Amino acid sequence: MSSRALILGCAGKSLSAEEAAFFRDVRPWGFILFKRNVGTPDEVRALTASLRATVGRDDAPILIDQEGGRVQRMGPPHWPAYPAGGRFARMNGSAAAMARLGARLMAHDLAEVGINVDCAPVLDVPVAGSHDIIGDRAYGDSPQAVAEIGRAVAEGLMAGGVLPVMKHIPGHGRAGCDSHHGLPVVAADRDALRAQDFLPFRALSDLPMAMSAHVVFSGLDPERPATQSRIVIDQVIRGTIGFDGLLMTDDLSMHALTGPFRARAEAAFEAGIDVALHCNGTMDEMRAVAEGTPLLAGEPARRAAAALDRLTGSREGFDLPEARARFAAALSQAA
Template sequence: MTSASPPRAVILGCSGTVLTPEETAFFRDLRPWGFILFKRNIGTPDAVRALTASLRDTLGRADAPILIDQEGGRVQRMGPPHWPKYPAGGRFNAFGEKAADIARLGARLMAHDLAQVGINVDCAPMLDVPVAGSDNIIGDRAYGDTPERVIELGRAVAEGLMAGGVLPVIKHIPGHGRATCDSHLDLPVVGADRTSLGASDFRPFRALADLPLAMSAHVVFTALDPERPATLSERVIREVVRGEIGFDGLLMTDDLSMHALQGPFRERAEAAYRAGIDVVLHCNGRMDEMRAVAEATPDLMGEGARRAEAALACLAPPDAFDVAEARARFEAAFAVA
């Protein structure tokens, strides 16, 4: 491998709080574009810093993206005792006209926590618009139950993250809010007509389509492609994500190991690339599955490479920020909400 070798179009997890020799050798040889961390990878702040440094060392790329799901509420990989507990997205609605300011402040504080340990991408904001009867996998994670509210608070969260030197990932494009089952466990099928989808589900993604990164939905939309979930559907990605929504940033899959997807892992990855995904995401750190995904993974080239470079170009040093004052203000807001 030389420093000029392109990365491969994949983001991978690892098994624990330190890399095993097998993982180090595998990542060095494979050259994934980036990594994602979960609770199993989170120790003390010093341990997380050491892990992110060692991951980047395997690639020889100081700006390699390291992702995490840090939304607040049920989805928060870094928490007590070393980091604060943050509220779920739905909690911000209690602040009325001040909701966006408080959401932006919370995201800025999260970005500080992440940047301090070498994490530079957060898989937030979640732009899904839930409907009555949908599965609770979205639930209080949603910023509201109208596109307008989701747009307002989603934009605020993205701004707070970027002000803190962390890139946002809009998810789950083109929308997971109508799903009546959890895509971690089964494949959701949404039967809404295209007009309804365009008027509600797609709107937050259109409004935030200027952001650099997006994660796909493992959801079948029968009005768009009755056979394949969005992640694996060329029609959904070409006509809706890139067309109607107008997203031209880097598009990654949701986790390939979720049970919404079926079949061998090599075939899952191949189907995603054929559909137009730029980078596949595999999260659980299982070496056998990662090796199978790697068999299908091309170099990140062409439009995918352009989008990846454009995304990383959006990274900027954190702006001036009084962390103690901001945290006191944030906590005081929720104490009286």
Template structure:
């Protein structure tokens, strides 16, 4: 069944009649949920089932940002609160094992309500004096530790039947502004970026999905953010980093990008993005994004199918109660 190269959001905890009709007509590849979409576990299960019904695909990707800390769309009272990424970096010898376990538990929570993709791990490497949009979301301050913990998170998610999305490729850690509101510019030369920022992404280039950064790197492309830059996507993401999985944009509704939504969509695809993401569920904006989006075919379709094929690659059952107890005990040693 054909679909469009889109991941779209919806407005609330259930689909409106207008949204259902729109999604049936548009047939996006996938959907994304935010806190506004999260009710009880039963309500989330009903919503994910409704979304998949509109496109007629039982394995349609349904994404969420579930990192822990500040970025956790599903939380108390129905789901546990998970720590920010930096907590794992302080665990020293047990960082990798605990990051895997936390991600495996998150995957259990997500899969139980029909969510099969998590926009994690975040592989950005922060530097002194940058914007706190990354802050304690970062696993560590050095690239090798970020890569090691990030791989543990990715593998923990996949062990629970949830696909990871590495973000924000090729690196958001040096940004001095928040791309939700402004277009960040990272004025580091390529050698510096290669030595630090690109390293975790290169180490996890075998992952199925990645999310682009709305960041300008003047020493790579002086005019366009990575999401809209053929130079960055071809030379850096596909070339130097070696990522051949499905490349999705960050949210096209973020204020880092300017102009009409159709144009944003067209520019992203022209640059080499495989699938565009629009998150806020505003119908007027979504119509513009849809107007600039092609049917998913060719290499993007191959990458999408390869990603979904990994959904059951490592999924396995485990003792949830025992794992939660072990996770809480392990975290207690962190500062």
């Protein structure tokens, strides 16, 4: 039975009867967890198992935002606190190696509780004067540094059996406001964007998944944010950047977007998005988004299958205590 091109959240640490029935009926392709969903390791394992049971797919993607620093849904006391991406940029010659090791450790934590997709690496390149929503989440202030460390993070995640999602394509680094609260408008022209913002995404265009930016690029499409812009998706994401993986929206409930939730989803799919993401677990909103979401078919279905295929046989063995000790020592030396 076909899945719907949709990733949904839930309200708490376990599913309500209403949520379970809704998920069985709608059959989303995947799910996403937030801090509100995270209890003990056993509770998270039970939740991921119950989510997959509603759609009858053992490989159903379950996502989380586990970057480190400010954006870490699983943390103490049950899991380590990981550094923000910007910390690696200050490690000089060991930056990429330690970023890969940190991501490999995070992948271990995630895989142990049934999570198989991490919304990382962040490939946005911040500029002076931009909003600090990216800030220390960035792996540096040059496209080359961001691409190098971002590649290492992606490789570390995949080595641990977790799919990476590069974000926020084609770039959130110039945004003057937080797209959770308003709609950023970036005035840089195509040449400036191509010379900086697009470069890390182009360098990692072979990755399996990417998350769109709720940002208007007025030099490309002055009317619509990238998530809902056929121009940006066709000409830039699929064209200039050359990304042919699964393209998902950022959260449709963010205030950068306006209008009814069904219309938000429909506009994204009309623009060429493969899969819609809705995160907050509010049932009325989820129902409306689902009404505007097609079944996963054609090229989006091919890309979704190709992404999941990347997990096959990808998990490497490693010495967990030694890796944790080596990572802690590196962080201590760089402090």
